[in-house]
Amino acid sequence: MRYEVTIEGQTYLIEISEQGHIKLDGREVEVDFAQVGSSGLFSLLVDNESFEAMVEPREGRWQVLLRGDLYDVDVVDERARLLRARAGLTVPDTGEFKIKAPMPGLVVAVSVEIGQEVAVGDNVVILESMKMENELKAPRKGQIKQVNVEVGDSVEKNQTLVIIE
């Protein structure tokens, strides 16, 4: 799995192989990562150097407290990047806009209901495919006109999930 990770403008490319090997900007690093209990506390050993961090998801990003410094980290996997690009496309500010499934998958969550007002970037649906979740965000503000899916539905590529008007 490839991730594009950004901290204060600086972007890192991190790859996690199926076997759990990790590459940071193409360079293999030997890491041993462990969660302490079920809390947000993690221990990371990088070539035996020890790091302790508290980690918390917040508004789709990751807060990492490491040695007293708090990092606000944006972790984007390939699909999400693709989806963001989509959302980035200029879309008409008026009229209907159909949010479609960019790939086949399972609906993991629906965060809107009919009549609800949404703003640009609001989460609308989470689609899961190949074990990864992908957030589908509203490409423009508007009101939810129609919700065609519910949690647990399997959907086809390009199937219309939600309509904003």
Next chain:
Amino acid sequence: MRYEVTIEGQTYLIEISEQGHIKLDGREVEVDFAQVGSSGLFSLLVDNESFEAMVEPREGRWQVLLRGDLYDVDVVDERARLLRARAGLTVPDTGEFKIKAPMPGLVVAVSVEIGQEVAVGDNVVILESMKMENELKAPRKGQIKQVNVEVGDSVEKNQTLVIIE
């Protein structure tokens, strides 16, 4: 809602009214109960006397740490009591035993799968009705022969949920 609460052999009858009024063994007590954040930490004011407690569910009972003492508390609501009575009935040690729904409800969880060995008192199904969950336990040890329901199913009274053989 009426609860039968037992701590080290001592049983208390506690009633919680819809309005949240509380009776301890029939006596009205003025309590103000609050959870601190989403942790297991609670604050209870009883007639302005302040108590702080850590609470944790464990194996169907409740661990309450209060002023340094750890209490192991068994909280049984009316339905559960009824169900325990059922489980208490002598049942044949051999042959099939059908676990049926003692009331109409929604299947909240199924904790066994076909072929699984269960012991007396093992949780089998959680049935939710009238906003309350009720654990259906195995009345005797055996192997699960059949599982007729899955999470989210609505079931009728006396419908067979699981068969132990």
Next chain:
Amino acid sequence: MADTPTLFRKVLIANRGEIAVRIIRACRELGLETVAVYSDVDRNAMHVRYSSEAFYIGPPPARDSYLSIEKILEVAKHTGADAIHPGYGFLAERPDFAAACEDEGIAFIGPAPTAIGAMGDKVTARKTVEAAGVPIVPGTELDLRDEELSVAAGFVGYPLLIKATAGGGGKGMRRVDDPDEFENALHSARREAEAAFGDGAVYLEKLIDGGRHIEIQVLADCYGSVIHLGERECSIQRRHQKLLEEAPSPFVDEAMREEMGAVAIRAAQSVNYCNAGTVEFLVDRDRNYYFLEMNTRLQVEHPVTEFVTNMDIVKEQIRIARGRKLSRTQDEIEITGAAIECRINAEDPYNNFLPSTGTITAMTVPTGPGVRVDSGVTTGDPITPYYDPMISKLICWGDTRGAALLRMRRALAEYKIMGLKTNIPFHQNLLDSTRFIAGQYDTTFIEESFFLDEDPNLRPEIAAIIATLAAHDQRRKAAQIVRRNGHDGQSNWKLAGRWQRMRG
């Protein structure tokens, strides 16, 4: 405040947050019952949970709750509290509150209303202590004519400040470094004062450049004994808010300590002070010190003094209020080692110290030798916009200042708070700055000479790896749960499992 031994059993703490908890702890250790009061947002607060009793006193705005004398006295009477500790802030320096307690026959754990009043009015205070031989910032009396002022200016000496008598907020204030500038400055100051307050009266005051804020802790019982516990260095400030304090001051030697201590005692005696109090001084580069004001209450930074003197100031306050004599004489006070206090605030040091509110979702406090944490919150507690943004005070002791400093670095690195931003990075930076390490700083240091730069120990690539692994991890788990919910029956066992963890 009784002058014959008063035995009380129950103390109401008319405060909240860390200082309420601090006082509750002292009471418990003295076998005293406590009564906490709380506003709506503080229902779950630590001071409520740690107190033996707790009473609701109104909505979040202080004026409707923590500043309501009637409500607090009502609770005190209802619960039979025989003493009230005001902590700091809120009603701590309100003579009318102290008097109201007396009227109700409730011991006020603090000085007499008269002393609070005398020190509360800055002009009176200045006059009173000056009469007692305490040096004050040199200046002129009020209401002189221009000619008189220009003469007086020579005596006051440059640089000086022209201040509006009716002044405030810097209006009608002028800094004058050079005699030639005096006349113009004087006229413009008068004009501005006239416009601002309808009163052009001004007076002159020597300007203390690069001054340090150094204060002396005093203890006085009701039998005339007054002692001092040495000084606290409080020059690390931002917008007059103290951020870090230490005892002893790296600027003060034994002789100066004795001298300032004696002067502080005189200041306290000048108002027949009885209980714990702090005399604040402005100290210039030449070690001249000038009385600023006396705080007639417990200070936020009292723990650094407790560490180096092994005295419990809050217990001493209660002892005094009970009408007993001080537990020690001046000769029995010895300064051992050094202590530093960092105020841990919910604010973003990288964003102009903008207050950061929210709920503390996770917290690990530093422990081990020589570390003390005075906190008013635990995991799950919110930091609301209604009260000050202080989360806790982290205090470290060492046998030398250097040792205390290194220990503080260690403790700051161990301190983990999630859910909101804190000023811990500021403190880590400060403890790395050569000028701070050398003890070479004054009240202007933070605002004029200290720049919060990137922590040299930043490891963003490590943070990136950790966040990615956590995200990878969590999404996989989430996906599994959902699939289970959708398709097979075991799912909700996991759900239950999660519930337990959530509760845990």
Next chain:
Amino acid sequence: MADTPTLFRKVLIANRGEIAVRIIRACRELGLETVAVYSDVDRNAMHVRYSSEAFYIGPPPARDSYLSIEKILEVAKHTGADAIHPGYGFLAERPDFAAACEDEGIAFIGPAPTAIGAMGDKVTARKTVEAAGVPIVPGTELDLRDEELSVAAGFVGYPLLIKATAGGGGKGMRRVDDPDEFENALHSARREAEAAFGDGAVYLEKLIDGGRHIEIQVLADCYGSVIHLGERECSIQRRHQKLLEEAPSPFVDEAMREEMGAVAIRAAQSVNYCNAGTVEFLVDRDRNYYFLEMNTRLQVEHPVTEFVTNMDIVKEQIRIARGRKLSRTQDEIEITGAAIECRINAEDPYNNFLPSTGTITAMTVPTGPGVRVDSGVTTGDPITPYYDPMISKLICWGDTRGAALLRMRRALAEYKIMGLKTNIPFHQNLLDSTRFIAGQYDTTFIEESFFLDEDPNLRPEIAAIIATLAAHDQRRKAAQIVRRNGHDGQSNWKLAGRWQRMRG
């Protein structure tokens, strides 16, 4: 151990748990890098997280990891560690380990192998210190004939113990209170010894009834200076396990302290001791004290001494190992106030102190003035059956023993640990017992005279209400979630929300 100043930068801690964390903290505060070692079950442990480096050394059983000299030295060489701190237990008192470190040119932070060896062999130790004029428990030499023994018995005095020379585990041991019983006891003892060890040889030792376990902390540098830091009272034991320690001992006065201190110093000098060590004494009702043994390492209970002397024993150990002189002379050692340590163990005091393993699901540590917690675990850490069940040490200081005691009560009430049972109720009970409060206890107190009774402050009805409200609450929430999952779409937002809380 060098005898010329050695500057080292990186210390390997050959230990785990709270003591490893304690040593890591001391190193950080001295600007030293640390190397932690860990077994499989300790991968996530606090000592691993707090160290600058961490290395895996094998499976949980100590012999395969924490007792493996080769593995540990290999890590030391690989990481370029120039010193090793053994902590207590494991390899701390193994002369071969200390020697192996020396051979590798790695500073061993502890005494010389010879000193460890001499004190490790109890017979040698007894002989050595006796020669140095240190009182030992009176008794006979080995191998006397019956007639000689019955004569010797008169000199030794009753009550006495007949001990098998080859003895161990009480086999061949007889207590004799009355001369008339002596002969029978002697014969049965010989018979039992013969049977048990194939050696009927016995010797006599005076039986110290109602003795106290009191130990003296000593510090010795490599230049012949040896000082003592006063005593620790360790008579609160169960099955020879210390549960609570205090300094000073309520039984020891200044004169006795000086005398025992001087004797302890002689004991240390008799083996040319260099570093921190502890001389254990058995003290009878008449204040006669007898050498038991010398622990040639850091003690679990060292913090109580640190509190009352304001000295950091671990830093002092490192200082000595670096070949520097002691930081203080005997005259500069002063005992201030009193300190008590409670060992917080994962065991059930109401169930015969049965060890309780599991994961710490939630923990709140006491803080505030005069409280120190030395812990090896945080929330989420497991307590495994592989190592000792100590969760942490809670140490409180007060200006008097009474104040320390009251503070300890306060701290114990604040200490919250979930996920397993702890002995906190035992400590709370003990601190309420009049005999303990009066300081009237010996090593037999806990097992013979102390009975853990129901905490008088038990409030089961409150626990019942809380549990019921929590259950009521939780079931309602659970039900809601499930319904949402089943029926409408917003559900998983809650799911996400829960995820966050779980992480938080």
